Amino acid sequence: MGMLSIRLKRNFLGLLKFLNSMNWFIIFFSLINLSMCIYEDQIGKFDWRQTYVGRIKFSHFDTVSTAKKIIVATEENVLAALNLKTGQVVWRHVFENASPGDIQLLHYSDGEKVTTVTGSNPYLVRGWDPATGVLLWEWPISIIDNERAHLSEWWVQNGMLVHLLPAFGSHLEVTMYNLMTGANRGVTSKLPAVWTNDGCILTPPYYTCISGSMGNYMILSLDVTSNAVQIISKPLSNYFGEKEVIEGNLRSLDGKNVLPGFIIDDKKVLLIKNNEFEQLYIKLAEDSTVTLVDAMNELTLIQASSDEHKGFALSAYNIATGKEIMDLRITEPSLHIPEPEILEIVCINTAREQPACRILINGADDALHLMQQGGRIIWSREEALANIVAVEFVDLPVSETDAALESEFDQKEGSVWAAFVRRLYTQYQQLQTLLQNWQGEGLEADSPTALVRDYFNLHKIIVLITDVGKIYGMDNLSGEILWHRYDGNLNTESVVMFTRRTARHPPHDAYITIIGKHEETGNGYIISLNPIRGTLVGERALQLDVRLQQVALLHVADSEKLYALVLLDEDETVQVFPVSAAPLVRDLYMYVADRDTGKMQGYTLRYNGKQVIAQRTWSLNLGGTGARIVTIAGKSRNERVHSAGKPLADRSVLYKYSNPNLVLVLLERPDPIHKDVVTAVAVDGACGAVVAASTHRRARALPLAVHADNTIAYLYRSDKHRRLEIATMELYEGKERWLSAGTQFSSFACARAPSVERQAYILPGALTALAFTTTERAITDTHLLLALSTGKILELPWSFVEPRRPLSPTGEHREEGLIPYAPEVPLPSEASLNYNQTTHRVRAIYAAPSGLESTSLVLATGLDIFYTRVAPSKTFDLLKDDFDYHLITIVLGALIVASYSTKYFASRKMLKQAWK
C-alpha cells in the first residue's frame, strides 16, 4: 500500500493516462483470435448440402418393409435407399470411384436382404440389410479367365447367385454359388452353344440369340439353369410378314418383367411362356420403353414414349385380350422426359377395382421421376447434379427502383436544374415504393421477380453445367433450382462458360455463353443463355462447322456492354462473335497447350482491316521428352488485386510480382533414374517467358494446382516417402517497385525475373480438390480450400503453407507474424467447413467474391453439392450475427435516464446546500 500510495500521490493524472493507454493494448489483443470455425447455432444458416446418388442403373421397390423405399444402384457406384414418398435418401453407401466399385448386380429379396455384386474381376458379393443399410456378409469371386470376365452376367435364382460366362460361338459357362457364403454348389457346367454371338441377351434364366445368315435368321433361347439342355428355336420369319426386312436386332424389355421377353427390331415383342415363344400382337410406338407387369392380376404390357410436341404418353395393354387398359393411360403434353426408360412399375390392387400404380422413370437427362397412374409426378430427383463439370456465379440484376437511381447518375449532360428535378422525381418514386410496402403490397416480392441483388451482393445465381448436358440455374442461398435446360447435343468434355455481360447494365440483360463440343460431330457448339431466366439469347444454340482449339473473351466490351467471344479454330483461323466486334480485337494473346506432348504454342491475334488473324509467336516444349501436362492453372478472369505488397518488420514493403498473364503448368514425365519427375513451370501466357520452375523427383503429380495473384500451390505424391506434399511459391519484385504505382503491367516490357520463394509441406491426408478463396479486391487474406477423400472440406490459412515460413525465426519474422517452419501442415477438424455433413467425392471447389470484401462464396461439387460462405479474415466489415442489439439499446437508454436523474438530484442537492 505504501508504494502505491506514494505513486498515486505523486501524479494522479499520470496514472489515469497510463491506464487509458493500457486499454488500447487490451482491445488489440482481444481482436487476435486464430480460431475460425463456426458456432453450433450457425448450422445451416449460411450453408446447405444436397445429396445425390447418380444416374440409376438398377432399382427395386421395397414395399414389404414398414418404411417403404426404393433401393437403387447407380452409375456413380452408389447403393442407396430412397424414401418412396419423398424421394429423399434414407441410407447411402458410396463405393470406390474406379472399377472396384462398379455395380454389376442389385438383387432384392423381399424384406430380407439386398445383394450387390461389385467390381470387375475380382468381384465382390455383398449382402445388406435393406432397413438400416448395414453390411451383412461379403465374399469375393475372381474369375480365372480375365480376358472374358467383362462379359459376365449375374443374377439370383432360388437363393443362389448364378454367374454366366459366354464364349461366343462355343459354349456357355454357368456357375452357381450360395448367396450368403459363396460356397460353390459343385462344378461349373459348360453348355455347348455354338450359336451364340455378341448380340445375345440375357433375360434370366433364358439366354437368347438371333443366329444364322441374313434372310435365314433363327431365334434360339436356352434356359441355362435347368438340368436338361432344352433349346427353343424358331425361324425368325415366323413372326414377320412376307415383305418385312428383318435386321435381327434383339433387345430385352425394360424394367423388371414378370416373364422373360424381348423385342426384335423394335417392332415385335416375344415372350417365353412355358418354354415356348409367344408373340404379342401389340403395336409398339417409336422409341418407346416397354415393360411387362402384373396389374390387377393380369399380365399387362406397358409402353411409354416422349415426344417434343406431344409430351409424355404411356399406354397399357392386357396381354390376354390385347385391349388397352384405359385406367392406366397417361397423356401429359406438358411433361417432357427425354428418352424415358421405365425402371419399374408396381401396381397394388385396391378395393375399388382401380389399380394404384407407381411408375419409376429414368430420363436421358439423368432425372429420376416417380409417377402415379394418371401422370402425376410424386417426386423427381435431378441426378445429373451428381456430375457437375462447370460452375459460374452470376450477379443478379438490381431492382427497378435501384436501377432508376443508378441511371440518374449516368446522365451527365443537362443543367443543374434538370439534375435537381431528376433527383426530386426519384425521391418521389422511392417514397411511393416505401408507401406501397407499408400497405402490404410488398408481399408480392416473394414471387420470382424477387430475384434482385441484395445490398451486399450475397444473393447470386449459380449456373451449373452437368456431364450429361443439362444446364441448371440455382439460387445460391437456398439451393433451389430456378430453371433447367437439357441439350442432348452438348458434349461437356472440355466445356467452358463465360459471363459475357453481367446484370449491371440495364436495360441489357445478363448474358452467359457455354462453349462445348457437339455430341455427334465433335465441332464447336455454343449455347448462349440469360442466366437469370434460363432462356436462349443471342447466338442461341449454335453449331459451328469446325473443331475449336481455344476460346477467349475479348477484354473490351462493345457498345452493348457485351464482351465478344474469340474462337481459335483447329486450322488457326479466328472467329469472333458477334462479328461486329472484330475491329475491337487487338493486343490479344492466346496459348494452346497439348496435354499429351507438353507443347505450348502462343498466338497473337489482331484485326487486319478485314478479319482477325492469328499469328504464331512463341512455342515451348516444357518438361522434356515424354512429358505430359497434368493440369494448367490460370488466373481467374475477374481477379482484381488491390494490395501491392507486404509490409515487412523494418517498415519497408515487399512488392508482389502481379503478372495477370501468368499460367502455372504442371507436368509429369517418366525418368530412367528417378522413375517419375514432376515439373511445375510458371509461364507468361502472352510472351512465353518462363518465370519460375521447380522439379520434384520420384513423385507423381496430381491434377490439383491453384494460382492467384502472386501465389502458386500444387500437389504431388512423393513416391519416395509415400505421402502427399504441397509445394507453394510466391513471386516478388523485391523491396522496390519495378513500375511506378498505377502503371499497367506489360509482359513485353518486363525483362526482369522476379524473386521466387518456395517451400513444400506434408499434407496428412488424401486430397480430391483444391481452391483459393477469392474476394472482390483481394485485400482479405486468401485461404486454401481443401477437399479430403474422407468427405471433409477444410479451410487452411495461407500462412500455414506460406513459402516464407522461416526455419529459424528471428525477431523480425516474429514481428511480421510468420509461423516458424514445420514439415507437416495441421488439418484440424475445427477447420472443417462442412462439419459432420460428409460430402462424398468432391471433384472441384469453386469460390466467388461477394459484395463484401471479407466474404467469399464457396461451392463444392462432386457426388454431393455443398455451399457455404467463408470469411478468411473474419467478417471485419459486418457486425457479428450475434450482435446484441437489445443490450446496447438497454445500456444506452439506462445511461440517458441515469444522467438526467443524477442531474435532477444534483440540482436538488445544490439547492439544499444553498439554503443552508
Added chain:
Amino acid sequence: MNRNILTVIIPIVFAKFVLCTVHTGSAQPLFEDEVGVERYIVEGRVFPPEPNEASNWQIDTRIHINGGEYIGFVKNDGSFTVHNVPSGSYVVEIVHPDYMYEPVRVEINSKGKIRARKVNYIQTSQVIQVPYPLKMKSGSRCKYFQAREQWRVTDFLFNPMVIMMVLPLFLIMILPKMMNDPETKEDLKQISNMTKMSDFPEMSEYITAMFSGGAKPSASKAKQVKKRQ
C-alpha cells in the same frame, strides 16, 4: 541409409500400440512396387466410439484404403474386411463424420505377409508395429464448433472496459478519502472540474424553452437568482 535411421529408439510413450519394435530395417525397400496379381484382404475391427452408441454408427463408418482407392464397410459387430487388395503399402483410415480414428499403415508383401504400423509422414522409415488384424479405437469426438460466448455477470465485471471504468472510479472516490492529503485534494478538484456536468442541458429548461420560445432569458435569470441566495 537404413542403419542410421533404425538406431532411433522408439519412445515408450507409444507403448499403447507397440507389440514389438522391428529392428531389421528392410521395411521400406521390401514393400515397394511389387504389385502382383494375387489379391489379399485387410481385416480388423472398429470399436464403437462410445460403448453404448445408440444410433447405428455402422452405416456411417467406412474404411478407406489409400484415400478411397479401396473401400470397406463395417458389419453389425464392428468387424470389417477389405477384399481384393494387391500387395503394397497402404494407409487405412476409418472415416466417421463425428469421430476421429488414428490411421494405420498396412503393408502387404509379395508373399502375402501383412503387418501394420503407425503412420508417420515425417520419419517414414520409423516402424512402430500395431497388432494385426487391426483394432481401431476412436480417439475423440471431432470438434467442429466454437463455443458461443454466453453473457455472464463475471464476464461483464472482468471485461477490460468495465475494469477500466470501475478502477479509476475506485481510485478517485475512495483513495483520496483514505489519505486526507491537500495535494491530492488539489488534483481531485482538477478532475471534478473536468467532469463537471455544467454544459449538460436541464430537461425542464429545454422543454420550456421549446414551448415558450422567447422566455429563455427569464428562466436563466431565475436560476441565477436561486444561486445567489
